[in-house]
Amino acid sequence: MTTSGHLLVVDDDREICDLIRHFFERHGYRVSVAHDEAQMQAHLRRSNFDLVVLDVMLPGRNGLELCRDIRAKSQVPIIMVTAVGETTDRIVGLEMGADDYLAKPFEPRELLARVRAVIRRFAAAGEAERQTRPAQxxxxxxxxxxxxxxxxxxxxxxxxxxxxxxxxxxxxxxxxxxxxxxxxxxxxxxxxxxxxxxxxxxxxxxxxxxxxxxxxxxxxxxxxxxxxxxxxxxxxxxxx
Amino acid sequence: MRRLLPQSLPAWVLLIVVAGLIAAQTATLIIASHGVASTGRSFDLFRLGERTVALSKALYSATPTARPGLLDDLATPPLMLSMSARPAVTSAIPADDELAELEDILVAKLGRDGVSDIRIREEDPAAVLRVTVPRANDAEDEPGNVEEQLSEAASNLGRSGRFVVSVQFNDGQWLNFVSPVTPDPPVLTPQNIPLYVGAAVFIILLSLWTIRQLTAPYAAFERAVKAIGNDLNRPPLPETGSREVRAAVRAINWMQGKVRDYVSEREHLAAALAHDLRTPVTRLRLRFELLKKQNETKALIADLAEIEAIIQSVVDFASHEPHKEASERIDMISLAEAISDDFPEVQMDQPAEPARIVCTGRPIALKRCLTNLIDNAVKYGKRARVTVTETDGNVGVAIADEGEGIPAGEIENVFQPFERRERSRNRETGGIGLGLAIARGIARAHQGDITMTPRPEGGMKVVLSLPKGV
Incomplete structure (x- = not known):
């Protein structure tokens, strides 16, 4: 089976990480999980990911700061997952360089669709476009x-x-x-x-x-x- | 009777001040006139005593033949004198204690001067008027200033009462004379009326000013409390003014703080609830998605969606997010159209002109408000028709449904939190009865309102009206 891509899921809730991994594996993705900043950084150093799914609410530094850190080093697409309907979180998330945003609790199929769309958009964009994030x-x-x-x-x-x-x-x-x-x-x-x-x-x-x-x-x-x-x-x- | 009583505080206070003023001035006048009268009477009695003593001494010492000449000499109007064998005062019983006491004093004083009895009576003006008092100086042609005053005094004397005195000498002869009572001067004169009126006007003006000072804080409180009702987070009122006003302002500020605490507690509770529930709900969704038997999971997913909707409506109801959102100018036609688009049962009337109806408000809040109203119409009214209209200063969104309608008495109930129409308590229509309460809360936060009326054709018509704003 050819993989559709390699995802990194960052969430402090272990069960959610496992469930997302199962769900995406069923749809042909390879999934790594991280529960905190250290694990995330370790994963990012070790391998190249096609996309990062990042929860805003993390122990220690929050997801928004992590998002900015990742963006400073790499162009990997990021989807932020935040609390219910917090519009400000979404705006800040997108300003921090996230490519898309999804509110928790989300429909798993919706996450799948967005992951696909972001990866496709990223693949379709030229090198120059990747450097400059789409304006808001x-x-x-x-x-x-x-x-x-x-x-x-x-x-x-x-x-x-x-x-x-x-x-x-x-x-x-x-x-x-x-x-x-x-x-x-x-x-x-x-x-x-x-x-x-x-x-x-x-x-x-x-x-x-x-x-x-x-x-x-x-x-x-x-x-x-x-x-x-x-x-x-x-x-x-x-x-x- | 109740209608005649003033309803406002200033009118009440003014009424009390004017009534008090009238009572005080009347009392002052009465006291003053009594004082003048009693002073005048003491003086009259003293003078009467002196006169009696002088006349008695003079006439008693005169020989009987010299007396008529002497009587003529002494009788200067309005004093009238005569001597006879009979007393002018026939009754020996004194008229009152005061005159009796005077009689006793005079008898004691004149006992050695040949006086054996004295009778003094007072006659009232009515009786006196029948007696003509001979005018002094009838012959003189041009009365001088002093004489004018004297004649005025004489005519005044004629209008008041007079004393009739009979003095019995040892020889059995009676000396009778009549002496006028000094009339009481009038209390209200052209000189003091302006003083009274001036004092009254001054006091009324002073009270009007005081009332204004006293009631101005009430109007300010009214405005302030209304403003707090509209915006709990407004800065507290400045604590200025009199001590009572400052105390009231402190109380209002304290109340504002308390209410704000309650509201923020409620918001925190809702936020905590939403936050803590999102993780298990996310897990559930993933689990359902991973279940093999897709047919069964459909129902489970639907249940979960309903739970999420309930959580969302509790969060919407409890949190005052509309207050945090910035106001924008919003095209209500496109908003209503976009929401209607999500409901196949809803038809939107496209107004020909104008293409836009703009009102100032908070976009997310108004969208939620309108969504709740349309969703409610579809739930209970099956189909709905949405019309956006514009009148002077107001924007109206009317949603007419085709349901069974609601009895007039129960319309207000549907806006109460957690209230639902009985027949809706089933899975299809769901919800926990917060939709309309949230919608109305948002409308009112925009200084607008929501009304619900039955349609003649059946079903209900809900109208959201909002001020256009700037």
């Missing part, structure tokens, strides 16, 4: 999108709410501007978020996004339909 805030045609807070502002600074699936799709677009993306690519890149992303076809989501983002005629065509199948995000995207 983007601007395009007057809109501002904050990926950490998952919030979108219009040009007059009004919060416009999108569904999870719409937000995920917009995230893919702003991180891949002016590039033709096929429906399959879009599906791939949005997977790993909530299950809803699978519910609606990409076409419906695109038309809904178009409607919500169209405030006036001048910025009408945000998402261009490319002949031959696919979409392209037309506006120039800036990172502040």
């Amino acid at each position: 805030t983007y601007k395009f045609s007057g809109w501002t999108i904050d990926l950490a807070q998952r919030r979108l502002w219009s040009d007059d600074n009004v919060v416009v709410t999108l569904t999870t699936a719409e937000f995920d799709l917009l995230t893919v677009f702003v991180t891949h501007p002016r590039r033709t993306l096929s429906r399959d690519q879009l599906l791939d890149l949005t997977q790993g978020r909530e299950a809803q992303a699978f519910d609606r076809s990409i076409d419906i989501l695109v038309s809904r996004l178009r409607r919500k983002l169209t405030q006036s005629a001048e910025n009408a065509n945000f998402i261009v339909t490319v002949r031959g199948g696919g979409y392209m995000f037309a506006p120039a995207v800036e990172t502040p």
Whole structure:
């Protein structure tokens, strides 16, 4: 059996570590576990991991600091696991260089999907992109999108709410501007978020996004339909 | 009667002050007039005594033939004199103790001067008026200033009573004379009325100012307590003002601290609960996922999801996260639309114009509030229709469902924590009855509210109304 990747799971709860290991092994991953900082550092020195799953609540130094330490030395993707709905934890976690965030208690399949998505994204990105972590805030045609807070502002600074699936799709677009993306690519890149992303076809989501983002005629065509199948995000995207 | 009584404290105090003022001034006037009257009477009696002594001595020592001439000389108006064999005062019984005492003193004094009996009576003005007092100086044409005063005094004297005195000499002759009683001067005169009015106005103005000073802290307390109700973490009130006000301010600040402690205790409890439960729940989820028999685990996973939802709602209810979140301008249409999108049973009315309805609030809190309302409508009302409207200064989100409705008397109950409609106590609808309580708490924290009314077509209509804010 070929392994899908080698994961390092850092959590002080031994049972959770074991259960995650079993779960991921069943899905073809190789899993190492660490219960504290020393074990984690030892593992990181010894082998190369495809991804680290890091709990925020750890004895001694917390996961956020460990995340920053790892990021200082290596580009290995990190998924932070934090307490219920602590928005600030998520924002800080992403600022510390984590690639994604998941709240405890999580759906194991959700963790699996995110692990896959992050590894895929990391593999797809070029060397240069790996060095620079994706920014958290983007601007395009007057809109501002904050990926950490998952919030979108219009040009007059009004919060416009999108569904999870719409937000995920917009995230893919702003991180891949002016590039033709096929429906399959879009599906791939949005997977790993909530299950809803699978519910609606990409076409419906695109038309809904178009409607919500169209405030006036001048910025009408945000998402261009490319002949031959696919979409392209037309506006120039800036990172502040 | 109750309606006539003033309802506010200042009106009460003012009423008491004015009533007290009237009572005090009336009492002062009465006391003053009594004082003047009694002084005047003592003086009158003293003068009457002197006059009796002088007249008696003069007339007794005169020979009977010289007496008529002497009487004429002595009778200067308003004093009237006469001598006869009979007394003008016919009754020998004294009128009152005071006059009787005077009679006794005079008899004792004049006993050696040939006086055997003295009778003094006082006649009231009504009786006197019938007697015309001869005017002095009738002949004189132009009365001078002094004479004018005298004649005024004489006419005043005519209006008051008079003393009638009969003195019996040893020879059986009676000396009768009439002497006027000095009238009491009026208590209220043009000179002292402005003084009384001025004092009254001054006292009323002073009390108005005092009342203002006294009641201003009440208004300040009212504002302060309301402000604490809206924001428990506001800085304490400054302890200034009178000692009583400072004590009350201290008490309010103390209460604020206490309430804040309770609330933070509740939040800590919820946070600890959520934190300690997340590890076992995470383990359970992983275990279920690893179980071989997938059919059975589906139900277990559903149960677990329900437990998690309950934990989440307790945390939401207990923690005041909305207070920590920063306010933003939020488009309510896209918010309602995104939430409705998660429920297949919910239909969102797309307003043609405007495309956006903006209100200022805390995004996560408002999203939770609206989610709870829509979720509740779907649970009990099967299908729901969501409409966002905008009126002057207010944003309204109406959620109309098609359920059985709620009797009018029970509407308030559904907003109470841990309250659920009876028929919902089954697994499908679940929850522990915190959804609407949380939603209303959030709405009120935004200075808005949630109302629930029955629809004529059946089902309920829930309206979340929020001030637009800046």
